[in-house]
Amino acid sequence: MSQTVTAAYDNEDAARNAVDELISDGFDQEKVFLDKETIQVKVMVPDSGQREAEEILKRHTPKDIWSRPVQ
Template identity: 85%
Template sequence: MAQTVTAAYESEEAARNAVDELISDGYDQEKVFLDKENIQVKVMVPDSGQREAEEILKRHSPKDVWARPVQ
């Protein structure tokens, strides 16, 4: 099963930095999304990759991070 890990940020710059780090760490660009309106980063990962994705997102000081199963 896959998870969508989402992080909400205070600034678009922090969100962009998180996206850049995810992509530079090898995450598929097609599975990483920047929601500019809500200032959120979403990344689809297998269950085994959830922890690593959350750690990367947390490095950029999000307001909140959560995961939900991909539907």
């Protein structure tokens, strides 16, 4: 199964840095999204990658972070 891990940030720079780190750590660029309007980063990962994605997102001090199963 897969998860969508989402993190909400206070500013776009922090969100952009999180995206850059996810991609540089090997997450598929096509599965990492930055919503500039809501300043949220979303990454689709297999269950086994959820913890690593959350750790990377947390390094950039999100306001909130959550995950949901991909349907």
